[in-house]
Structure formats: C-alpha cells, structure tokens
Amino acid sequence: MSLLPIFWEWAEFALRWLHVVTAIAWIGSSFYFIALDLGLHPSSDRRQGVHGEEWQVHGGGFYFIQKYMVAPARMPEDLVWFKWESYATWLSGFALMAVVYYLGAELFLIDPNVMELSNGAAIAISIASLAFGWIAYNTICKLMLGKGDTYLMLILYVILVVMAWGYTQVFSGRAAFLHLGAFTATVMSANVFFIIIPNQKIVVKDLVAGRTPDAKYGKIAKQRSTHNNYLTLPVLFMMLSNHYPLAFASQYNWIIAALVFLMGVTIRHFFNTMHAHKGMLWWTWGLTVGLFLIVMWLSTAGIFMQDKGEDEAAALGPMAQKFASAEGFEDVHDIVVTNCSMCHSREPYWEGMAAPPKGIRLETTQEVATLAKEIWLQAGVTHAMPPAGSYMALDDESRDAIRKWYEGAIEG
Template sequence: MMQDMVIIWDWLGFAVRWLHVVTAIAWIGSSFYFIALDLGLRQAPHLPKGAYGEEWQVHGGGFYHIQKYLVAPEHMPEHLTWFKWESYSTWLSGAALLMVIYWAGAELYLIDAQKVELTQWQAILISAASLTIGWLVYDTLCKSGLGEKPTALMILLFLLLVAMGWGYNQIFTGRAVMLHLGAFTATIMTANVAMIIIPNQKIVVADLKAGRVPDAKYGRIAKLRSTHNNYLTLPVIFLMLSNHYPLAFATQYNWVIAALVFLMGVTIRHYFNTRHARKGNPVWTWAVTALLFVAIMALSLAPLQQDSYDDSEARAMNRVETAFAEAEGFEDVADIVMSRCSMCHAREPVWDGIHHAPKNVLLETPADVAQHARLIFLQAGASQAMPPANLTWMEPEERARIVSWYTAGARNLPVVLAAN
C-alpha cells in the first residue's frame, strides 16, 4: 500500500507539472503576442471612429486585419473573446504544484532548520501568506501617484522583489527561495489580470451596453499592468526552472542572482519591445544581458551553502537515510544497486561516455543507496526506467527486493522521525 501511494503521488506531481507547463505556454504566448501586436500597430487615415491603429498579419495560410480601440468601439460586438483563463489556470496549477512538492515535502524542500526552526505547518503558513504580501504592496503603489510615473514604479517593484528574495533566504532552503520568489511574482501577475485588467475591461463593456461613453482611464490602467506582466515573464520562467540547477539556488548569493535575473528580463524584453515598436535595434541590450549573466556565473562560484542536500536538508535527510538503512533487506539492495548502477552513478564513472554521474546521483556506497531510496524505488523498483535499457541486466527478482525494502523503510520512517 505504501509503495502504491508513493507511485500515485509521483504521478500526481507529474500531471500537475505537465498542466502547469501547458497553461504557462498558453499564457506567456498570448501575453507576448498581444504586447508585440500593441507595439506594432500602425495609424492610418481610413481607420473607423475611435480606432487607434491597425495591423495586417499573415499566418496559417490566411491574412488577418486587426484594429485596436483605446477605449471601445461605438457598438459592442456580439462575440468577444476574453483572455483570462490562461493566467488563472497557470496560477492555480502552479499553486497545486507548490502544495504537492514543497508543502507535502516541507521537511526536505522547504524548511531550513539552520536558519529558522519551523514546524511543517508554520512553514506552510509563511509560504502561503507571503504570496499575498507582494500584491498588496504593489497594488497600493500602482494606485498611488506613482501610477503616473511608470519608471519610478518599475524601480520600486524591482526593489520589492529583491527584498522578498532576501527575506525568503533568511527562512527557507535555497531551492524554496527561488521557487517562492517566482510564485510571489506570478501571484502579482495573475492578480493584475484578475483584479485589475479583467474588471476594468468589464466596466468598459458594461458602459457600452448601457449606452454610456467608457472612461479611457480604465484602458490606460490595464495597459500599465499588462506591461509590468510582460517584463516579469522571463524572470518567472528562470525561477521556476532554477530548482534543477544547484549553481543557481544553492549559493549564499541566490537572492542576488535572482535580482540580476529580473534585470536580464528587462533588457531582453526591452530589445524585443523596441523592435516590435519599430523604434530601432538596441543591440546594446544583448551586451548588458551577457554581462549580467557573467555576473550570475561569478556569484555561483562563491562557496556553496549546500542547502539542497548538505545543510538545509541535512537533518531531514539523515533521518530518512536512517529509516531506509535500518530497513529489512537493505544490505541485499545496496549490493544490487552498487553492482548494477555504480558504473555510471559514481564519483568517477567507468562507463564509456559517462564523465559525470547523471543528475549528480551517486550510488556507489551503502550510504548513497539509503540517501536515494525514493529515486531507486521509482526508477528501478516501481518502474524499469533504470538501468537504461537494462544494460546491466537487473533481474525481476532484484527489482522485487527493491520494492520490498522500500516498503519496509517507508514503514520505519514515521517511527524514526518521531524519535528525532
């Protein structure tokens, strides 16, 4: 039963991650498209009353003629497509993934006991509450007089993000710092859509239906928030991918790296936005982006605080290792894994063409095997993903032993955690 739950939970994480990627593609794609479209609009004398600009595009074997109204057309069209569910579904699936990976696995992925001693529920509450803070502060700034000073507002938003990155780094593990900063930013972006852009558009629609002239301010406000979302998109993608790259998240300067990534997002988007607006070719932005990336690489060479596996998760990992090292069948399984897997998963691999252990997973000592119990179970017990193509001829009986050992270790885990 225990192994079934592990498999089901792993598939759940896979499904939610897949959903999150698909919805993010839809949201980012529509965001980039409409920013490019808006910047590329051309004014012409034949435009209908109230139209600001037009654009002719070709795609899929046909031509499209698009016109934009800064406020609204004189009459409401019968069919109106709303672009909102891409944003909502991306945030909801991301929140679900946060719960499945970081909240359910708080002992390993969220809590850094060397920074702050937290229970699982305390860490979850801080995680959830922090995601709302950014929106409240940012929204207040936008609704103040700074709403008329977009450059100053963007600078303050950047400082807010840097401050949150530093704050997260005082509490959570390195990988959770980057992930939460991405979720923090994504929450601002989705709230912009749900709380400002869509409501403002609905006010305009309601005015048209009632025969009133819509106020142009609602369109200006929505465009400001949409522009902010456009500049934040690329950094959010980086932050969401960062948990696969220890050089990004497992250094004492991870929050500084995140700050530089936000600046890279600005320079990259500035280049494309300028090109789309036909206002030049600012190639200098690529030089600045490259310099920022070099700075990021330099920061990653600083001494690791090793909060991914050595510091922040050390206590939890030690307890997990103890549970599986003391489980019945461990010695047999350790022999199986070391004989079938260590030629690649070693500090100095001996398999031709393998120069570094895949994913940095080491399986050449009993301690290595205990540390990677869950991965071994999923990759070589519950499935036949490893060894690749079964090149080392792992037998069905050996896979059965792995399953039996993991089940015994999973039963031991609650007892060991409670004892410590």
C-alpha cells in the same frame, strides 16, 4: 508494490504537464498582444475611436486588426476574453506546488541547515508570502499611480531582490527559487484577476449602458499588462531552475535571482522596441550575455554546502527515521553510496560535473533516508538511475533490495 507513491508521482506529472500547457497559452497570448499593441500604425481611415491598426499574415490568410481607444461606439455582439489562460496557469501551478512542496515539505521545502521549521510552519510561510507579494505590489502601484512607470518598476525590482534574499534564508535553495517564481507569478495572475479584467468589465458595462467609458481604466490595465510582460521570462527561469543546482545551490543564489530579473528586462526591451518600430537595440543582448556570465561566475564561487556535521549529528525527520530504521536500510545505504555518490555527492567525482544533479546528494544516512521515495522510484521501480551505460549500473538483486526496503517501511 505500494501504489500510492506511484499515484502521486503521476499526479505530479499530470499537474506539471497541465501547468506547462496553460502557461504556454497565457504567455503566447500575452506576448502576442503586447507585440500587436506596440506595432499598431495610425488608422488609415481615421474612424472615430480607432487608435491604431495593422495588417498581418498567418496560416495562409490575411488579418486586419484594429484597436479602439478607449472603446468602440457600441458593444460588439461577440467579445472574446483572455483571462482563463492566466487563471488556469496559476491554479495548476499552485496545485503542483502543493503536491511537490507541501506534501513533500520535509524533502523539498525545508532545509534544516538553513532554518529549522515544522512542515506546518513552512507551508504557512509559503502561502503568507504569496499573499504578501500581491498586497505590497498592488498597494505600491496605487500609491505611485501617475508618477512614472520607471520609478514603479525600480520599486518592484527592489521588492523582488528582497524576497529573493528572504526566501534563501528560510527555505532550501531549490524551494527558494521556486517560491520566487510563484511569488512573481501570483502578482502577474492577480493583475489579471483583480485589475485588468475588472477594469475591462467596467468599460463594457459603460458601453452597454450607453455611457462614454473613462480612459483611466484602460491605462491602468495596460500598465499592469506591461509589468506582466517584463516579469514573464524571469518566472520561466525560476520554474526551470530546479533542474540546475548551479543556480539554486550557490552561496550567492539570491544575487543570481536578482540578475535574472534584470536579464528578463533587457531581453523583453529588445523585442518590445523592435515591435514598436524603434530599431533593433543589439546592445541589450550584449548586456544580457554579460549578466549571464556574471551569473555563471557566481554559481561557481561557492556551492551551498553548509552542513551541520556528519550524518550522525544530522536531525532526521519523522519519515526519514522510519526509513532509516526499516529492515534492509544498511544494505541499501551501501548500495546507494557505492553506485550513486559518484555523481550525487558534495563534490562529484564524475568528470565534467560541477554539482550533484538537481542538487541531490546521497552520501549520509540522513540523505539516503530522506530521499527514500526518490531512490525507490528511480532505482527500484524503474531503471532510470544509475545511467544504464555506466559501470555503476545496478544488478537486479540490488534493485530488488531497494524495493523490499522501501515497501517494507511503507507497509510497516
């Protein structure tokens, strides 16, 4: 058995786990501080510099929290910084994207039916788009400073919609949604790295030097933190979307993405208003449900099936050619088509299934050869697929044929 694919599979799992753990830490602290900031009451003792305070109870104890605006009179001896959660989330996410989408560009990143790209060109576009996102957003924030957050958020929304459309014109649907999430997450993490933390360090430096800090640095940092708060939920949707082809494989996937960003705003607006003691805006949930129903309708309005023709006319990448020409491929192709295409087809035959799971189709020579590793892992090394209780379950002889074919191609 070839150990390298097993290593990369576990590396992907480990990075995904790390990414989830760090994201929980970042999102948790971000949501907490936004809620705390909005819920502060005026200081009871009116101490100099105290902007607001709040009593909280958790874990069997009471906490008394005060916020200074712009800063306390002197530098505290022990100051906790909330930054590593953001950095670790972005770094682990980028590493995961490199392992899955860059090393597996031919399988997950590139869709010849969307755009013919080499692996190198696709990866270069991916990285350049992330850098562009931060540069464009940061430039607009600086130009719009002091001109109203509403206008700034509208411009940011337009940028996100344009990027949603652009990604779907370049990458596979699955990769387009993932990149839209990465694009947004890059903006969020860069806000922390380039704006929020440096501004806080300027304030700390002034305190140490005995100077009165300028309030503008705190206002700018708070603005960027608020942007991050409203962008968090759409990013989570994009990251989870790769499991749901009805979202990313629709002809109208970029419109679905645009509506998801609006739902993120409506949900966060409800909670932010509640934390600010301004009432419970239940209408935001009605609007969210309405937007979600539109998303559901768009997903069924057309699955993205723009094929260039039968498998004989489809172009095989270098790795796919290797597996298609390997000994035993014809037998494996028959096994897969017979036992897997009931669900993994353009129009699944399994009752209640609207789209192939994860958007994976296993009907043509191109599809089976391109997804060789996934087939080997899911049906050869493990018994994850086909489902054990179904009549399509594979016998040991068929699984052995899959292993011999894949491993023979790798060793050859």
